[in-house]
Amino acid sequence: MPTTKLTSRYKLIERKPMNFAERIYLPAVFKGMGITLSHLFRKKATISYPEQKRPMSQVFRGLHILKRDEKGAERCTACGLCALACPAEAITMTAAERKPSEKHLYREEKYAAVYEINMLRCIFCGLCEEACPKAAIFLQNDKMAPASFDRDDFIYGKDRLVESFRQN
Amino acid sequence: MSDLTFKILFIVTVFGISLFIAMYTTYAERKLAAFLQDRLGPNRAGPFGILQPLADGIKLFFKEEFIPKVSDRFLFILGPALFMCTALMTSAVIPFAPDLEIGGRIFPMQGTDLNVGILYLFGVVSLGVYGILIGGWASNNKFSLLGAIRAASQNISYELAMGLSIIALIMVNSSLSLRDIVDQQTGLNWNIFYQPLGFLIFIVCAFAETNRAPFDLPECETELVGGYHTEFSSMKLGFYLFAEYIHVFISSAVLSTLYFGGYHFPWVSALEPGVLKTALGAVVMFSKISFFIFLFIWIRWTLPRFRYDQLMNLGWKVLIPLAVLNILITAIFILF
Numbered sequence: 001m002p003t004t005k006l007t008s009r010y011k012l013i014e015r016k017p018m019n020f021a022e023r024i025y026l027p028a029v030f031k032g033m034g035i036t037l038s039h040l041f042r043k044k045a046t047i048s049y050p051e052q053k054r055p056m057s058q059v060f061r062g063l064h065i066l067k068r069d070e071k072g073a074e075r076c077t078a079c080g081l082c083a084l085a086c087p088a089e090a091i092t093m094t095a096a097e098r099k100p101s102e103k104h105l106y107r108e109e110k111y112a113a114v115y116e117i118n119m120l121r122c123i124f125c126g127l128c129e130e131a132c133p134k135a136a137i138f139l140q141n142d143k144m145a146p147a148s149f150d151r152d153d154f155i156y157g158k159d160r161l162v163e164s165f166r167q168n
Numbered sequence: 169m170s171d172l173t174f175k176i177l178f179i180v181t182v183f184g185i186s187l188f189i190a191m192y193t194t195y196a197e198r199k200l201a202a203f204l205q206d207r208l209g210p211n212r213a214g215p216f217g218i219l220q221p222l223a224d225g226i227k228l229f230f231k232e233e234f235i236p237k238v239s240d241r242f243l244f245i246l247g248p249a250l251f252m253c254t255a256l257m258t259s260a261v262i263p264f265a266p267d268l269e270i271g272g273r274i275f276p277m278q279g280t281d282l283n284v285g286i287l288y289l290f291g292v293v294s295l296g297v298y299g300i301l302i303g304g305w306a307s308n309n310k311f312s313l314l315g316a317i318r319a320a321s322q323n324i325s326y327e328l329a330m331g332l333s334i335i336a337l338i339m340v341n342s343s344l345s346l347r348d349i350v351d352q353q354t355g356l357n358w359n360i361f362y363q364p365l366g367f368l369i370f371i372v373c374a375f376a377e378t379n380r381a382p383f384d385l386p387e388c389e390t391e392l393v394g395g396y397h398t399e400f401s402s403m404k405l406g407f408y409l410f411a412e413y414i415h416v417f418i419s420s421a422v423l424s425t426l427y428f429g430g431y432h433f434p435w436v437s438a439l440e441p442g443v444l445k446t447a448l449g450a451v452v453m454f455s456k457i458s459f460f461i462f463l464f465i466w467i468r469w470t471l472p473r474f475r476y477d478q479l480m481n482l483g484w485k486v487l488i489p490l491a492v493l494n495i496l497i498t499a500i501f502i503l504f
Contacts, residue, residue: 029471036204036470046208 061124061139064117066162069107074162075136078112085131090121107134115161119145119154174275179260182279186259189457190413191221197413197465204469228406236399240306247303248400248407254296255414261285262421263347265431265450269441277446278347285346286334289422290327293377296415297323300379300386300396303408307399315395318476319386322376325483326383330373332491333366336498337426350430354437358429365494367427369487374423376483378415381468385476420460421453428456 021027047054056062069075078095096113098106105111122145128137148154195210198220202209210217235244260279268275282288297320304316340362341349353359360367376383387395397408424430431449439445474482 029467032470033466036466039206040200040203042206044203044208045206048208048211 056141058141060141061126061129063119063140063143063145064122064128064156064161065138065140066115066158067136067138068163068165071104072165073103073105073107074111075107075134076112076115077108077110077134077136078115079110079133081131081133082128082137085127086122087125087127088121088123090118090123091128092116112158115158117156117161119156120151178275178277179279182259182264183256186256186414186417189417189461190410191225193413193416193461193465194224194410195221196461197468200462200465201469204466225406228403231402233402233404234399236307236309238308239399240308243302243306244399245404247299247306248397248404248411249299250302251296251299251411252407252414254292254299255411255418257292258289258418259421261288261346262418262425263350263430264421264453265446266441268443268446270443276347277450281345281347284344286338286344286349289346290331290334294323294327296411299411300408303400304396307396309399311393312396312398315386315392315398318392319379319396322379322383322385322479322483325480326373326376326487329369329483329487329491330377332488333363333369333373333494334426336366336491336495337363337370339495339498339502346425346430350425350432353429354432355434356429358427358432360427363427363494363498365490365497367423369491369494370427371423372482372487374419375464375467376479378412378419378464380412380416380464382471382474383479384468384473385479388473416461416464417457420457420464423460424453424456430456 067075078093080093080095083089083091083093092114093112093116094114095110098109098111102111124139126139129139145154145156195217199209199217210220213219213223235241261282263276263278263281265277268277300319300323301316304312304319307313337349337359338344340359341352343349343352349359375381379386386392387397392398397405400408431453433448433452436445436448436452439448
């Protein structure tokens with residue numbers, strides 16, 4: 001019967017009785033021990049996560065951030081397009097009108113008084129980022145929503161979403 | 169210090185050392201297993217994970233103590249206790265260092281120098297099978313029972329070959345006392361050079377006796393859930409697992425005592441009796457023990473498990489005839 005070689009490592013196995021060296025196992029045992037011993041000194045494959053981090057892809061979609069403009073005012077105007085675009089319905093917001101004294105805090109006359117993303121619902125698709133007309137919401141490529149024991153912990157409000165001043 | 173207080177102190181020390189070494193063998197096992205597989209191993213508890221055994225112990229203590237309703241309660245508790253007890257009793261006859269001579273008085277570095285030390289060792293080790301068998305039977309679980317039966321049959325099969333390999337050794341040393349056997353191996357005059365085949369048989373049997381890979385059939389997870397300790401929880405499980413490591417320690421000590429000259433090493437044996445000689449002797453002995461513990465772990469993470477029929481074939485059809493042959497060869501050499 002003609003055989004087709006599926007890989008370049010194709011090798012015909014012959015089932016023949018074991019010879020003496022194979023039957024006493026010992027040569028094979030020592031060979032195996034040599035192989036494992038060589039692994040003892042090899043570079044470890046582990047990345048110790050919290051201390052060492054594997055570099056993320058540039059297009060990785062991780063934790064959201066609400067950006068500020070160059071003067072430090074929040075860009076979000078609570079138009080609600082991100083909430084509309086969200087296929088998982090993870091985003092809710094309440095709009096409010098800016099008072100004259102808050103001009104340095106918010107870029108436009110309308111702003112989001114409450115802006116919440118439920119990270120348990122969020123599928124990190126990035127559609128909010130695409131929908132935003134004000135370039136206010138982005139998904140960071142170097143941060144992820146950390147684990148928690150508490151469901152309430154996963155509802156991220158403005159306190160955890162808005163970009164801090166220092167980052168500017 | 170009277171002889172009695174010294175004896176008590178010494179026994180407590182040996183007890184502590186066996187427990188300590190067994191404790192850190194679990195750490196070494198996990199660490200080496202990781203290294204041999206290109207991983208890092210436990211490194212969270214303390215620097216390099218050095219407190220990992222403590223954390224494991226505390227965890228086991230705080231686990232729920234579960235005794236199945238259908239089990240035989242008394243035997244269920246007796247099983248692990250017996251296993252642990254017999255594991256610890258074996259260290260009594262092993263000479264850990266040369267005698268300490270201070271001011272004309274001799275302090276032996278050995279629990280007791282029985283003139284039938286080897287027989288005592290074998291007796292106690294075989295008692296250990298009862299711990300497994302009682303525990304497995306009392307849990308009233310078919311997997312436990314199968315594991316226990318495997319353990320018992322395996323231990324009995326390999327004890328025969330082990331005993332036969334020791335007979336050849338006794339013929340060479342003409343003594344059953346471990347102290348005598350060690351003292352005949354001064355310098356590099358070790359038994360391994362006279363009994364290489366006997367050593368090979370003995371070490372294979374030692375692996376089988378400690379129920380470790382490649383002969384860890386009594387607890388092979390893929391077939392028997394957990395084996396004889398399936399139903400055990402909390403510190404009773406801890407006893408079973410821990411006693412295995414004490415067995416590893418004792419087997420390593422016996423291997424180095426019988427075949428590798430115990431505390432003897434070329435220039436250490438030539439020293440004058442005293443504190444220095446005892447201390448260095450202990451260092452030599454424990455280095456040998458550490459090497460064998462390393463060997464146990466190394467083998468475990470290298471070789472796959474034997475099939476049960478292969479195990480029995482190896483024990484009865486290969487090792488026992490080989491051991492008998494070894495006795496014959498030794499006898500011929502001694503005669504001529």
